Amino acid sequence: MAVERSLLEVNNLETGFRFGEVYHNAVDGVSLTLKNNEILAIVGESGCGKSTLATSIMGLHDPKNTQIKGEVLYKDLNLLDLNEKLYNRIRGNDIGMIFQDPLGSLNPLMTIFNQISESLEYHSDLNEEQRKERVLELLNQVGIPRPEMIMKAYPHELSGGMRQRVVIAIALANKPPIIIADEPTTALDVTIQAQILDLMVDIQDETGSGIILITHDLGVVAETADRVAVMYAGQVVEEATVEELFANPLHPYTRSLLNSIPHELEADDDELHVIHGTVPSLQKLPRKGCRFAPRIPWIKEEAHEEDPVLHEVSPNHKVRCTCWKHFHFEGEEK
Amino acid sequence: MGFIEVKDLKVHYPIRGGVLNTIQDYVKAVDGINLSIESGKTYGLVGESGSGKTTIGKTIIGLEKATSGDIYYEDQLVTNRARSRQKKYAAYNKDVQMIFQDATSSMNPKKRILDVVAEPMRNYFDYTPEEVKRKVVDLLEIVGMNAEAMYKYPHEFSGGQRQRIGVARAVASDPKLIIADEPTSALDLSVQAQVLNFMRRIQKEYNLSYLFISHDLGVVQHMSDDIAIMHKGRFVEQGSKNAVYNNPQHIYTKRLLSAIPDMDPTTRAAHKVERQRVEAEYDAQETEYYDPDGRVYDLQEFGDNHLVALKPEEPNASLQNEKVKTGGER
Incomplete structure (x- = not known):
């Protein structure tokens, strides 16, 4: 197989929010690549910067209050240099986005047909008849029953799962090579979640597009992703293929997270693993040293790097800082 | 036999319509369920959204009215009596408490944590202000928070801390049953672990029963002894x-x-x-x-x-x- 060119390349991206006169980075030096035909999961807890990363790639930030540095390379273009008009040609056409709350991303006053066709109108020269055909095709693709009827319905007439399917149909309308999905199943019941995830994997198989899947749910990651980047406090702390990450997690944060998943109790006094302390707020975040160090105070200071970078520990597996080599859970021997 | 017995509970909501706004049909939110709660045990109630699991919890504590069926508390019939404020139901009111999903909206933003946690005590016990304060400190300690938290307001805490305060408040009246409605659904994984650990510790300490309502099967499996799966208002x-x-x-x-x-x-x-x-x-x-x-x-x-x-x-x-x-x- 030839060396695949990456579809999207994020280089050293920094997104800072303004607090008075200072900018604090919510995304702090993230570099990622998305390949064709791949689902890249970005996982982390609230406030780690995963959604900010997505909205930065899509150029959805208000330039008055945010400062974005770095590069987002797509087809030899740095998206961050584009003006609003050019960006609008990319959004929806080259990059589709799926948001968490389907009701919030649909217009309550427009029929399903009009919502999907809007994006086609803007990006393609299909006529009314062709657009109708394409909308029907899309609704079939996302598994909506009776598409001719649903086309004329309004969002409030559909169930949560159906609405999310419509949102996915909109994202797919122009066959974008890249899809960014921000917590696409968080608001849904487990059975519906399973259907939507299956749908996304099927679509990805069919179209060969690259998907960036943002989620806090490790189960969703295990079910769908090809590669995973774990984020903590604005940085990627570990990146690996999904099999590698679950079989051989290395960074203390990844290991702690996997350990706090509720499981069946073996003994009566069995307790879930709790990560010491709390996530620091943006303003108080230490910008030097290992950001996870305050949460594992029993690990010696020498174990951490002064300025931690991502190290490639094996092919397809990168870990930030050196503390993972010395890490053990509190009260456990190394 | 449990100390709380729920027998053939039904909660139906009328759907009104037509010219005269007459009752056309009913939404059967809960349609004939039986539940027996023994002390010291955790009962998991699982179902998808709209299955009626929250309605069961709310009806037991008296926030919803039962259409038919009986709820017995230590052999005393208490159906739809919880809000009657009669003295003979005081023990029932004291012994059944609730933890809500959204801790922020379940606390008065203008009250200090001392008053939030002390309210159930002031309702049911005759403690002196010093005793109340001491007990609040004890309760906060049980959920892993220090005494200074007493003089702060709810907005000064993180989501996980607020949920722990919610747990402390529910325990304040020394109850026998706590109805926990999705207590960790809004929390991150590592914070959820902390709240669940505290809930289990408190259970052992006070010999509490939990009615643990959740859509998350993993959490319910972790917490429960017995489980009921709900669909369309029935088990x-x-x-x-x-x-x-x-x-x-x-x-x-x-x-x-x-x-x-x-x-x-x-x-x-x-x-x-x-x-x-x-x-x-x-x-x-x-x-x-x-x-x-x-x-x-x-x-x-x-x-x-x-x-x-x-x-x-x-x-x-x-x-x-x-x-x-x-x-x-x-």
Whole structure:
């Protein structure tokens, strides 16, 4: 197989929010690549910067209050240099986005047909008849029953799962090579979640597009992703293929997270693993040293790097800082 | 026999319409459930959104009115009496407390934590201000917070801390049963772990019972002794955690369990095949498990501490052996 060119390349991206006169980075030096035909999961807890990363790639930030540095390379273009008009040609056409709350991303006053066709109108020269055909095709693709009827319905007439399917149909309308999905199943019941995830994997198989899947749910990651980047406090702390990450997690944060998943109790006094302390707020975040160090105070200071970078520990597996080599859970021997 | 017995509870909401705004039909949010709560045990109530699980919790504590059915508290009939403010129901009010999903909106933003946590004590006990303060400090300590927290306001805490304060408040009146409605659904994984750990510690210390309402099967499995799976306002399966998780009989339970994401990416393909097989079986066998009106059948004894809502006349064995063809359609 030839060396695949990456579809999207994020280089050293920094997104800072303004607090008075200072900018604090919510995304702090993230570099990622998305390949064709791949689902890249970005996982982390609230406030780690995963959604900010997505909205930065899509150029959805208000330039008055945010400062974005770095590069987002797509087809030899740095998206961050584009003006609003050019960006609008990319959004929806080259990059589709799926948001968490389907009701919030649909217009309550427009029929399903009009919502999907809007994006086609803007990006393609299909006529009314062709657009109708394409909308029907899309609704079939996302598994909506009776598409001719649903086309004329309004969002409030559909169930949560159906609405999310419509949102996915909109994202797919122009066959974008890249899809960014921000917590696409968080608001849904487990059975519906399973259907939507299956749908996304099927679509990805069919179209060969690259998907960036943002989620806090490790189960969703295990079910769908090809590669995973774990984020903590604005940085990627570990990146690996999904099999590698679950079989051989290395960074203390990844290991702690996997350990706090509720499981069946073996003994009566069995307790879930709790990560010491709390996530620091943006303003108080230490910008030097290992950001996870305050949460594992029993690990010696020498174990951490002064300025931690991502190290490639094996092919397809990168870990930030050196503390993972010395890490053990509190009260456990190394 | 449990200290709380719920018998054939029904909560129906009328749907009004037509010219004269007459009652056209009912939404059967809860439609005939039985529950017996023993002390020191945790009862998990699982179901998808709209299945009626929250309504059960709210009806037991008296925030919703039961349409019919009885709730007994230590052999005293207390259905729809919780808000009557009569002295004879005071013990019931004191002994049943609740933890809400959204801790922020369940606390008065203008009250200090001292007053938030002390309110149930002031309602039911005659403590002096010093005693109240000392007890609040004790309670905060149990949920891993220090005494300074007392003089702060709810907005000064993180989501996980607020939920722990919610737990401390629920324990303040020294209750026997705490109804926990999705207590950790809004929390991050590592914070959730902390709240669940505290809840279990408190349970042991006070010999509490929990009615643990959640849509998250993993959390319920972690917390519960007994589990009831709800669908369309009725229990489809009820019994010990082990029986329901490891030997599910009702097709809805199987469907729900197979939809839980698998934490092992290497068995992903097999898990997907199995999930889609169960999904097809669910679609094909709906008439076997639901009556012609789409109602869940009555629960039947299936094994030791294991009840399943199966079709009455059908013998159980034939149901299990029946092979279902997987349809081509989704």
